[in-house]
Amino acid sequence: MDDEARVVSPDADAIERSNEAALRPSNLDEFVGQRVVREQLSLVLSAATGRGTPPDHVLLSGPPGLGKTTLAMIIAQELGSTLRLTSGPAIQHAGDLAAILSSLDEGDVLFLDEIHRLARPAEEMLYLAMEDFRVDVVVGKGAGATSIPLSLPPFTVVGATTRAGLLPAPLRDRFGFTGHLDFYEDDELKAIVVRSAGRLGVSIAHDAAHEIASRSRGTPRIANRLLRRVRDWAEVHGNGRADLDAAREALTVYEVDERGLDRLDRAVLKALCTRFAGGPVGLSTLAVTVGEETETVETVAEPFLVREGFMSRTPRGRIATADAWLHLGLTPPADAIGGEAGGRLFD
Numbered sequence: 001m002d003d004e005a006r007v008v009s010p011d012a013d014a015i016e017r018s019n020e021a022a023l024r025p026s027n028l029d030e031f032v033g034q035r036v037v038r039e040q041l042s043l044v045l046s047a048a049t050g051r052g053t054p055p056d057h058v059l060l061s062g063p064p065g066l067g068k069t070t071l072a073m074i075i076a077q078e079l080g081s082t083l084r085l086t087s088g089p090a091i092q093h094a095g096d097l098a099a100i101l102s103s104l105d106e107g108d109v110l111f112l113d114e115i116h117r118l119a120r121p122a123e124e125m126l127y128l129a130m131e132d133f134r135v136d137v138v139v140g141k142g143a144g145a146t147s148i149p150l151s152l153p154p155f156t157v158v159g160a161t162t163r164a165g166l167l168p169a170p171l172r173d174r175f176g177f178t179g180h181l182d183f184y185e186d187d188e189l190k191a192i193v194v195r196s197a198g199r200l201g202v203s204i205a206h207d208a209a210h211e212i213a214s215r216s217r218g219t220p221r222i223a224n225r226l227l228r229r230v231r232d233w234a235e236v237h238g239n240g241r242a243d244l245d246a247a248r249e250a251l252t253v254y255e256v257d258e259r260g261l262d263r264l265d266r267a268v269l270k271a272l273c274t275r276f277a278g279g280p281v282g283l284s285t286l287a288v289t290v291g292e293e294t295e296t297v298e299t300v301a302e303p304f305l306v307r308e309g310f311m312s313r314t315p316r317g318r319i320a321t322a323d324a325w326l327h328l329g330l331t332p333p334a335d336a337i338g339g340e341a342g343g344r345l346f347d
């Protein structure tokens with residue numbers, strides 16, 4: 001299954017990214033949730049503004065769809081700076097990065113998305129640029145090549161990564177501030193849904209916003225996407241108003257259940273409980289049973305199921321928790337782990 005085709009995928013395609021632009025909060029006060037990161041960042045930015053110098057380089061890490069790009073844009077906005085956007089995969093050669101760096105003006109914010117995918121030579125050039133505001137431009141080729149040091153005006157790098165663990169330590173160390181974004185609480189997602197509905201000109205009931213929030217897997221991107229599907233449903237079948245009925249009906253059409261599980265997630269849990277008596281079972285066997293690639297099950301369904309406490313990874317294989325059985329409307333076996341009804345396997 002193509003992950004981006006799923007209504008609960010945390011990733012976005014190009015069309016969706018352009019839809020998202022309209023929903024992005026434009027300053028820190030409008031940015032919902034992530035209280036700690038917001039407060040810390042606010043301090044970093046006000047102090048820098050007070051001193052009249054560009055702030056430390058900022059690294060934003062966390063799963064897709066939680067607001068890294070949004071925060072990068074807010075940082076530039078709050079500083080009144082120009083935002084320059086690029087990404088690790090867009091920089092094929094060190095020369096590409098040199099060209100970008102040498103065109104920066106004082107105080108610019110350089111947003112480097114997916115910074116963990118930067119090629120090694122570009123990464124080394126970035127170390128120097130971040131630390132000493134200097135770049136060595138290589139002129140000529142082969143034996144006759146010479147490198148000319150070029151000094152850069154002070155600027156701020158905002159790096160974003162979904163895989164902070166993949167960043168080499170020397171790169172990580174050059175960021176003066178690191179903000180880690182975490183999944184959102186339902187009431188925060190609800191606030192985001194209400195705000196987005198306002199932006200989209202959709203009238204939404206509070207219980208409908210809550211319903212969407214609770215099925216959004218802690219992810220604003222998914223919340224905004226589900227909101228658009230509910231709006232569609234309300235326009236086609238309802239009175240255009242996103243009420244609880246519209247929310248429930250629309251999300252039933254898209255097969256997103258009360259906890260945010262979709263068809264694949266439920267198929268995996270169901271196979272685990274009914275075909276393998278709750279496990280343990282190997283991942284590849286489980287994948288074959290639901291007719292998917294092993295990698296799809298591992299990267300698309302499993303992380304959410306584990307995070308929500310429906311499934312557990314053990315050295316002997318995957319096992320279903322008591323919550324998984326209950327969620328499927330089944331009675332958990334007495335030795336199932338987790339959940340109120342289950343006993344404790346390891347007690």
Ligand SMILES: Nc1ncnc2c1ncn2[C@@H]1O[C@H](COP(=O)(O)OP(=O)(O)OP(=O)(O)O)[C@@H](O)[C@H]1O
Nearest residue numbers: 020023024031032064065066067068069070220221
């Ligand atoms: N705290 C927030 N408040 C309001 N809206 C938010 C918030 N965080 C994210 N969003 C919305 O969610 C969508 C996705 O956010 P964003 O693009 O910033 O995520 P990301 O972390 O950069 O994801 P990716 O890793 O895929 O690049 C945007 O439409 C954005 O407006």
Ligand SMILES: [Mg+2]
Nearest residue numbers: 068069070113
């Ligand atoms: Mg992003």
